[in-house]
Amino acid sequence: MTSAAGTRAYRRLSVEERRSQLIDAALSLFAHRAPEDVSLDDVAEAAGVSRPLVYRYFPGGKQQLYEAALRSAADALQLCFEEPPEGPLTRRLSRALDRYLAFVDEHDAGFSALLQGGSVVETSRTTAIVDGVRRAAAEQVLSHLGVTEPGARLRMTVRVWITTVEAASLIWLDEDKQPPREELRDWLVEQFVAVLTVTAGRDPGTADVLRDVLSQEAADGPGL
Amino acid sequence: MTSAAGTRAYRRLSVEERRSQLIDAALSLFAHRAPEDVSLDDVAEAAGVSRPLVYRYFPGGKQQLYEAALRSAADALQLCFEEPPEGPLTRRLSRALDRYLAFVDEHDAGFSALLQGGSVVETSRTTAIVDGVRRAAAEQVLSHLGVTEPGARLRMTVRVWITTVEAASLIWLDEDKQPPREELRDWLVEQFVAVLTVTAGRDPGTADVLRDVLSQEAADGPGL
Known part of the structure; x- marks a missing residue:
């Protein structure tokens, strides 16, 4: 360009x-x-x-152009979590996070400005676009878990993990992109298995999901 | 009043x-x-x-009054994580979260409006006040861990957990305050131990901290 x-x-x-x-x-x-x-x-x-x-x-000038650019970025981010429903969950999440973190890496300042708020071009519409990305990512993760009607505790676990991914990405940018991207990706995948395990200890529905997920992991997968 | x-x-x-x-x-x-x-x-x-x-x-009218009210709320939120450095870590975190979640419960709509962004009275100053609360909470948690110079991975773990607390609080409000507050509190404490354990698996400095923390837990504590 x-x-x-x-x-x-x-x-x-x-x-x-x-x-x-x-x-x-x-x-x-x-x-x-x-x-x-x-x-x-x-x-x-x-x-x-x-x-x-x-x-x-x-x-509409800059505001309109910003929103159009944001919508295009949101579409790209949403695509990150689309992944064929095959193979161990941790592999699928790794591939999704590879794409997501590559996007964060390539759009660093814009990603920070958008998510850290307080921007002069932030409106309820830009907030709604960002929320749409979060919701779509949570839906994708739930579908990888093979769940169509998640209970409230499982839904909260997945939604909270999506914010973990977002917060860790912001902190990673803030820390001059340290640790290396691959380490951050693996750490986030391990976090997911850990938080799912915590919820499974309290919620039988999540325990069933976790059992299915772990039975499909490879012996060398990060989840075991 | x-x-x-x-x-x-x-x-x-x-x-x-x-x-x-x-x-x-x-x-x-x-x-x-x-x-x-x-x-x-x-x-x-x-x-x-x-x-x-x-x-x-x-x-300065409403904007000034909003910022003053926000600053007063921020002071109250910051106090939540102040806790004597005595006893098992999970007990200290439980007490801090009891105060934090009581505040969220009492200021529900305001807490959501503030953190979900897109508000007409949001500015870089209000964002800075919210960031200050996050930073202070992270410092408090690190001091409860007995760490004065945390490594980057431990720091990221604590900062990410603070956003987990925030995100879970927002989702909790969104889900009509379900599950009960005490369950949410215990779940968040367990999440903290779980994410710390994940980081400890990759980072010797965090492993040392975790070992110290676990050695002070009660046999019936949530961390064991």
């Missing part, structure tokens, strides 16, 4: 292509700077187009 | 007393309603004073 490429393509893009080009340019700017430090001029320049053209596509 | 009490005391309060009376009235309103649903008139009425009087103390 260089200026040169943008200029070259100025007249040839369809409306949809142009729109996604602008969103991509915005997303890559919002990824590494706080929203308040990104101007519409920056987006126009990154996309190699004029400022009026950006306004034609996003008459 | 009824209107009658406020009116009766109208002329007798000192500046400091009046200020805290207004903050208390604001806090009890913000506790059960979203900030956007509380007006300065509501605060004046709850405190039994005139609207101009509220403005005299808080010329």
Whole structure:
């Protein structure tokens, strides 16, 4: 998404292509700077187009562009937890977390600004988008657990683990991306098995789920 | 803090007393309603004073009053984790969580509005106040662990557990305060021991801390 490429393509893009080009340019700017430090001029320049053209596509200005970029990031994050329902659970979670943490790594400043709140462009709509990602991730994890109607305690365990993933990602960014990404991933998977085990000690429904999950683990899996 | 009490005391309060009376009235309103649903008139009425009087103390209006109420709530939350450094860790955490969850219970709507973001009165200052509570709670837990210079992995474990407490509290409010508060408290304490154990498996410094902690547990403690 260089200026040169943008200029070259100025007249040839369809409306949809142009729109996604602008969103991509915005997303890559919002990824590494706080929203308040990104101007519409920056987006126009990154996309190699004029400022009026950006306004034609996003008459709501920066707020609208930010929300569109956020929605596109949310779609990408939601895809992270989609994984074929095959093989040990810990392997599936590892692959999902590999994608999630790669996204966090690539969108570091934007991820922090969004989740740490207090941003000038934060609204109830941006909060709802972020909540949608959390809910979708929890649903995916529950479906990997083979559960269609989770009890309240299991649901809380999964939702809390999703916030653990989020909080650990923020702290990881704050700690200059230490420990290495793979270690963070394995730690999070082990945390999941541990918190599920705690809940299983109090809740027979979760104990059944845990038994099924562990019976499918490989002997060298992180869950055993 | 009824209107009658406020009116009766109208002329007798000192500046400091009046200020805290207004903050208390604001806090009890913000506790059960979203900030956007509380007006300065509501605060004046709850405190039994005139609207101009509220403005005299808080010329910045609702935003300033909200921040003052939030700061007072933050002080109360920070006190929750203060606990004499005696006895088994799990007992100390149980007592801290008893206070924390009682606060959450008493300030339900305000706690949710604040932490779920997207509020119209949220600013980088309110976010900083909330972050301060998290940091103070993490420091308290580390001091209960007897650690003065925690390694990065132990620090991350404690910080992540603090967000677990927060997230579980929000979900608990969302689920009509189920399971019972005592069960939530015990579950959170067990979670702490479980996540500490996971980190201890990878980090010798945390393993040393965990060994010390477990050696002080009672035989019937939740950590064993």
